[in-house]
Amino acid sequence: MSWWLILVLSLFLLWLLCMIESPLQYTAKMTMFGVIFLGLALLTLPIGLLRPFNPENHKVLAWIVPYLNIYLLGISVEVRDGHNTKLNRPFVLLLNHQSAIDSVIMMHIWPDRCVTMMKRVLIYIFPFSITASLFGCVFINRTNKNQAMSVLEHAGRELNQRKLQFCMFPEGTRNRSSNTLLPFKKGAFNLAVGAKVPLVPAVMSCYTNFYDKKANKFTHGKVILTVLPPVETTGKEYSDVPELSESVRQSMIEVYQKTSKEMNPNFKEE
Numbered sequence: 001m002s003w004w005l006i007l008v009l010s011l012f013l014l015w016l017l018c019m020i021e022s023p024l025q026y027t028a029k030m031t032m033f034g035v036i037f038l039g040l041a042l043l044t045l046p047i048g049l050l051r052p053f054n055p056e057n058h059k060v061l062a063w064i065v066p067y068l069n070i071y072l073l074g075i076s077v078e079v080r081d082g083h084n085t086k087l088n089r090p091f092v093l094l095l096n097h098q099s100a101i102d103s104v105i106m107m108h109i110w111p112d113r114c115v116t117m118m119k120r121v122l123i124y125i126f127p128f129s130i131t132a133s134l135f136g137c138v139f140i141n142r143t144n145k146n147q148a149m150s151v152l153e154h155a156g157r158e159l160n161q162r163k164l165q166f167c168m169f170p171e172g173t174r175n176r177s178s179n180t181l182l183p184f185k186k187g188a189f190n191l192a193v194g195a196k197v198p199l200v201p202a203v204m205s206c207y208t209n210f211y212d213k214k215a216n217k218f219t220h221g222k223v224i225l226t227v228l229p230p231v232e233t234t235g236k237e238y239s240d241v242p243e244l245s246e247s248v249r250q251s252m253i254e255v256y257q258k259t260s261k262e263m264n265p266n267f268k269e270e
Contacts, residue, residue, distance in 0.1 A: 018072065021219060038127070038128060040065075041127045058110055065107040075223060077225050079109055080227065081226060085165075092191055094200065095204065098174060098204065116168075152194070170245070172187075189248075200231075201231065221263075
């Protein structure tokens with residue numbers, strides 16, 4: 001039996017395990033997520049080589065990923081007010097961070113010239129790191145304050161000079177709590193204030209109706225992805241960042257708790 005036939009049969013078996021509710025479903029779906037994550041990185045690598053550092057390379061992913069979410073992972077996404085990411089200007093896109101699967105869900109609202117700012121440890125994942133770099137993504141070492149500040153200053157210049165959008169997770173790490181959002185780091189807000197560009201908050205409802213890592217649960221489910229109106233930073237100074245970040249956080253918490261309760265009536269607010 002040839003290797004490609006073995007591969008096709010293996011993927012078909014994996015897909016079946018993803019579709020059938022069983023003790024193996026969580027493992028199967030996380031494996032499928034890994035296949036999607038690394039497979040797309042490999043398949044889109046030629047695009048990055050042909051058009052290096054072009055943020056519009058992401059349009060291919062924004063077109064493909066929603067279909068993969070539905071037919072391979074069993075996740076449907078309802079986008080609300082998605083037009084708020086269609087600004088013809090630079091801005092910083094903020095998203096709450098629950099799991100690695102955020103990376104495929106957020107593609108449903110991906111702006112035309114958006115790149116991601118991600119933690120530096122991901123640079124060691126091959127071939128993802130090469131493709132991400134060629135797509136214009138930025139890796140930041142948050143443990144090195146001076147280096148992180150240098151990256152943010154450079155990103156601020158890039159925002160306006162190249163008319164980009166930057167996607168960032170202001171919580172800074174995955175949120176293990178399901179009823180609220182973690183305190184926000186200031187990096188995204190310093191970036192927006194320094195570059196004088198708006199913030200566009202977006203909120204993914206809680207995944208617990210279909211996904212729970214601790215319980216090894218990953219069934220079929222739905223996410224409500226809500227994009228809030230842009231928050232202007234014109235006239236703001238760095239001294240305004242703490243108040244600005246908390247104001248945005250509270251508005252995101254309100255939407256998170258409301259939409260999470262829609263998805264799961266048993267959702268408990270903080």
